[in-house]
Amino acid sequence: MIAKIIYGHTCRGTLDYILGKEGMQVLGYGNTFSQDISPKFFGSLLHFQGQRNATKNRYAHISLNLPHNEHVDDSTFFEISKEYMEKMGYGEQPFIVVRHNDTKHEHVHIVTTNVNDKGKVLSLYNSKRRSMATTSYLETKYGLEPIPRTKQQKELPIFRLPELKTDNEDTQGTRYYIQDVLNRILQKYKVRSFEELARHVQPYHIEIRKTQSTSGRVGVAFGLDNRQGYRTRFINGSQVHRQMSGPKLQWVFENHKKSKLLPMHRKRLLKQIETTYSLFKTIRPHDLKQVLKEYQGMDIELDIRRATIGEYTIYDKSGYVFREKELSKHLRMQERQDIFGNGNVPTQIDTQSKQFQLEKEKLIREAIQTSHLTSKQQKVLLSEHIETLRFKNIVPILLESEKHRFLEKYMSSEEKHTFRKNLKETFPQIQQKLHDTETRKEREALQGKFDLIGDVLRKGVFNVGATDGSVRHLFQALGVKYQNNKLLFASSDKYFVPVQLGHLPFPKNMQEHVSNGFVRQNHLMMEMLTKQETDILSKQSAISFFLPMVFPGLFERMHPDYKRQYESISLGAYLKHAERMHESFEKSPIDYIGFFNAKGFYFEKIDNGINIKSIYTDNSSSYKLPKRTSLYLNSIPDLETFLKQQHPVLENLIKTNRNSLENLWAGHLMELGQYERVAYLLTNENVYPNLHREVVEYHMDKGLSKTIQERIASKNTFQQNRLLRIGVYTKGSLLDKPGGNHQEDYNGFKDELTDYTKRRKDRGISF
Incomplete structure (x- = not known):
């Protein structure tokens, strides 16, 4: 099921459209005193409530669309609609649900207002994320066909036109067809003019008519002509969609033309084409498209006229589209007869170049x-x-x-x-x-590690020394070793830096082997703590949070001041990763908090925002949430009271000894789909992942359960009974939901305006 949301400042036109469609059926109303009211009365009620606030986005028009050939009855579709509205934060708002049957896929239209009965606007945060999670939840609950949850590249069907009609005044199907085509084109390409847009839409039989008033205001109108006897009247851009009016499209085009990246992309393309020409002795004109694709990864289209090629158009990976005439004159095909002027001579590389x-x-x-x-x-x-x-x-x-x-x-x-x-x-x-x-490079890298170790020791980041050999923990965490008064790479004796430490004992519990990935991340962290460089800060990834698990002998000796700084940075890095992992499950700000609680993280409200903390770090260590995320969580009614409900969940994790980074690591691997490694931790190490029940069930169904069974079955007979008991206990523990069950309130919303200057994921909300 796909949900589409459009916001607007009026509701009259939307209601006229959905209620005026032939064969429409009103399935019911939400939050009205009776189901027996007339659509006209509901329209007046909705208009009155929406006008109580001056916000631009007073009303919301939502459509729920099922895949082709999927059917649900009216009562079920109404229940789906009511549950969708409840979980999206419209649980107390008046709305109407209308079913249409004018397309091959079954769908309903829902119209409501974003203004509550007190005249305040609902908190419109993260509606895209919540809509994706809500539709996924409803698909599972009602047995509907799921939609793809990953970004997909879709090409528009060139000959998909509205049904052939003779009444050229019936513009509704035409309007939606034009809106769909323009929407995708403006997302895919960084269009810079109406002329360029006209070239993009020409294969879809759309014509563009540009006008300009005496005051200089630019106008645009769109029409259809399939050159088979079907023509429509031209429709103003603002009627197609409010973001497709002449002035707004002109604003988008000007922004693309003024981009500082545009000259860089052009310069890169010039270099790529020039390099290609210098490699070949001859290029048959018709082969240029394939040559550039194979050699430079460039997409071009040849302008073929009567078996001759006039020029070519480059569809750059940046989204810009360049005509050949925009490039250097020296690179035009007509100017390079030494390469292209050999008729049908096969394309040949110049092996002497x-x-x-x-x-x-x-x-x-x-x-x-x-x-x-x-x-x-x-x-x-x-x-x-x-x-x-x-x-x-x-x-x-x-x-x-x-x-x-x-x-x-x-x-x-x-x-x-x-x-x-x-x-x-x-x-x-x-x-x-x-x-x-x-x-x-390797000599410089070893010297760089030596210098970094010196900075770390001088600043006292870790309390390590030569007397007890604890400095070896620092050496190992940076991928080097010490022997015979020399500092060497851990994996090689080829280079060394003299270090006069004499006999250096080995500390207890030294790890035998550590991952190169953790070493690289730790190196970046040490550089950040000693140099305070912001560009290094941006390179921190989620695994930086797990460094104390990999290097326990080192991080337990970390200075408290540096430890708080490290933990704050690593909390922020893990937060960004976790938000992406929760995206397809999160239906509300309550879900947002619940998913983090299940992992051992909790939130505290402060004077100027909200902090996130964890049971794995010091209680004084925290990371301040971005302003928009804080506003999102503040949409929960009586947030301070709700945050107190976090404690039972966290106390349960601590009580069941699941407050170690190994438990979080197991959940991290599960979210990444590393089921073999998770199964090993479960069956061999008795490490249980800290994850929300809903997420665990998803991965169990996706393949983790099967992997665990295969892991158990692969053990020998002597261990079979014991491992079967572990397997049953593992499943039971995985599905335990710590901290009891909380009633869910779905409030908060995100304002998703149509912005054609950005690419959107081809899922969830679209326009």
Whole structure:
């Protein structure tokens, strides 16, 4: 089921449309004193309540759309509509539900107001996220076909037109068709003029008529002409949609033209095309589209007129569309007859060009680096791997390379033979050059780690020393080791920095191996704490919150001041990740808090906002929520009283010994779909994930339950009975909902205005 929401400052036109449709059926009303009122009376009631506030978005027009060939009866559709409105925060607002049957998919229209009976506007926050979660919940409850929950690229059907009609005054179907096409085009492309927009909509049989008044105001109208006897009258842009009027479209176009990124994108395209031309001896004009796609990943369309190519249009990945004439004159096809003026001569690479030599070297370098990543001995440094490499080791990688296939595609048989021979001859030179480059980088990296360790020790970030050997925890957490008065990479003895520490004992409980990913994240964290650089702060990811779990011997010695700073930063990094994970489940601000509570996080209201804290960090450590998120949570009635209900959930986690980072890590892996690793933690380590019941059930159904059973079945006979008991207990524990059941109130809303300057995910709310 797909929900679409449109906000507006009037309701008369919307009600006239939905109630004037042939075959319409009023399914019922919400929050009115009777179901026997007339639509006209309801319209007056809704108009009166909405006019009690001067906000622009007084009214909401919502449509709930089922997939093709799916059917529900009237009473069920009305119940679905009422439950959707309740969970979206309209539980106390008057609304009407009208069913239409004018399309192949069944749908209802709901009209309500965003102004309550006291004249205040509902809190319109996160409506897109909540609508997605609510429709998903209703799909499960009523057995409806689910819609895709991931972003998809959809191409508009070029010949999908309204049904053939003779009455050119029937513009409603035309209006929605034009709105749908324009909406997707303006999301996909950064259009800069009405002329460019006209070219985009031409394949969909839409015509654009631009006007300008004596005062200079720009107007626009749209019409349909399928050149098969079906024409419509032109409709003003503001009638198609309020965001498609002439002035508003002109504003969008001007913003795109003034973007500081536009010259950068043009310069990049010029470089890409120039590089392509320098690689080829000849290019058959009709092959240019394929050549640029394979070599540069560029999408172009050729303007073919009577078997001749006039020019081409570039559809850049940035969203901008460039005509050939916008680029350098030197790069136009007509100006490059040395490449394109050879008739039907096959496209051929210039094997003597400088660009070809560069591509050959790049091909070898990439093959060497790929061989290191796929090597069984990944722990060695790249320079060490290069030293032991032979050309025969990279031959399979070369042959599988798309770039290698591309280059050979435009060579003769003789050139292919020479090319492969040259690769072998060139290999030693590239190998040595890459070895020297990597050697320099690795030396600098080791010296950088040494300098960072010095900064950390001087500033006292950790209370470690040489006497008890605890400084080894710091060395290990940064991917280095100490031996014989030398600091070396943990995985190699090739380089060293002299460090006169004498005999350095090993502390107890030293980890044998740590992940390189955690080492890199810890390195960034140490740099951030010592240098206070904001660009490093932006690189923190959710796994920074788990560093104390990976390096317990180090972080238990962290200075309290730095610890609070670290915990605040890592809380913020984890918050951003968790919000994305909760997106498809969250139906209200109460859900937002509930999902975090189940993970061991809680919220406290302060004078100027709301803080988030956790049971895994010090009680004084917190992260202040962004202003918009604070407003979202403040839409909960009597928030302070509600926040007190968090304590039983958290106390239950602590009471059941689920207040360790290992429990949060298990939930983190589950959310990422790492079911094999989760099953191992459950069956071998007795670590149970801290997650909300609804999320756990989703992953159990998605495949976790099956993975756990397979894990249990794979054990030997001696352990079978014990592991079966663990398996049953694991499932029961997973489905326990800590802290009891809270009644859910769905309040708060997010104002989703149509903004064609941004790409929206092709799901949930659309216009």
